[in-house]
Amino acid sequence: MSDTPENVLVEHVLDAISDQRLRAGTKLGEQALSDLFSCNRAHVRRALAILAAYHVVDLIPNRGAFVSTPSEDEARDLFQARRAIEVTIIRNVVRRADEADIANLRAHLATEDEIRQQNDRSKAIRASRDFHMLLARIGRNSVLEHYLAELTMRTSLIIGLYGSKSASLCSDDEHVRIVQSVADRDAVTAQEMVDYHLRHIEGEIEFGDEAPKVGPLSMIFPSSRTGR
Amino acid sequence: MSDTPENVLVEHVLDAISDQRLRAGTKLGEQALSDLFSCNRAHVRRALAILAAYHVVDLIPNRGAFVSTPSEDEARDLFQARRAIEVTIIRNVVRRADEADIANLRAHLATEDEIRQQNDRSKAIRASRDFHMLLARIGRNSVLEHYLAELTMRTSLIIGLYGSKSASLCSDDEHVRIVQSVADRDAVTAQEMVDYHLRHIEGEIEFGDEAPKVGPLSMIFPSSRTGR
């Protein structure tokens, strides 16, 4: 994807959401964004339209753009979609992964292990999402990969909004077992593991108590004014 | 979805694509669109950004917007995604459809039957797509419904680009059998039928010979200047 100003903006917002720096309900003002990313309002508006198409932002006429706050129903639909997509992805992975891919997966597990010992929640969330996206890339279906990118983003939003019982949101043991079944070329087990893993994540979410605190945007995008 | 000028434009373009009036590769000039839909260029630009996010339009810097021309690989990825999503949808349908839903499905089959006798290819394509989207709506998963809307759109593009061996692209017999298994509450058969049906459609596509002819936009959007 090319490095137009609007794409830069979209990527930064998506990163901030998947790191849970940007929380559900946060207002994304046009002026604020155009200042932070030093571009004009036309670019900001295009970027917000794209983010709205990704279901990550709600555009309210005359009011502005807000990070979307998914309902519980939406969250459950979303997890069902993730299961449908990721189970298909893992089937592709078992079929298509070569030695290098499996090595990359093992390396990623090691990274996750390191991060878990640092107790950095933000990093852990990111690493967990990266694991799922690594599988998607190895599966080599660009359509499924793109949809999963959108869905993991929205999952981050949901977990940030409702909270999760488990501190680390992906128990890495499950990741390990998924990789093992891929290495064993055991498609049936791999699919079952992925399905179980996603149901586990969904089950840990504590629907009911929302936490809508938000801060100023300048706190959320610290390094973006250097961008070009 | 609200009736902002850009949404009107997006809907018209999507309709034109799913009816195969707009073919892959067609240039969507900003001036032309803003004239046809009597809105300003800012609206057009936003609409094009949204369509690009839906993967229906390619945005090339300094060149403009073009209806995207999916490759064969992309098409195969897309059909695998459809199978993953529609098989999940049909499971929801079998579980959730009430009597009214099943009546609607039967009514739709009757409509398809009528249209087949008229020999109107454009109408047939539209009706076929509507059948799949009706199932998605009955399944009551908004995430899957939205993704399927995008995928059926892109499927229309692919069939319009590469052509299909069968004149009618959905043999309605298969639709009938899907509805029957829904009415029987037979989830296993319904899933098998949907999977088979989608593989059938994919198998009928004649990859290899492209047909890139396009006409002027004013021929494609005949009734849109009245759209206020």
Add this chain to the structure above:
DNA sequence: TTTGTTTTAATTGTTAACAATTTATGTTAA
């Protein structure tokens, strides 16, 4: 005719100014 070059036209990209709307602030009365 065909090829390459220059000139012209058309299209996209960018910016700024202004209008319309919403939000925040301040004031007055109960």
Add this chain to the structure above:
DNA sequence: TTAACATAAATTGTTAACAATTAAAACAAA
């Protein structure tokens, strides 16, 4: 103090003008 109202500020929506780039046309040379 609270509530309602009027005013001011900030934000979003709209439009037009201009710059930059690309496509088309005209023309000259082989």
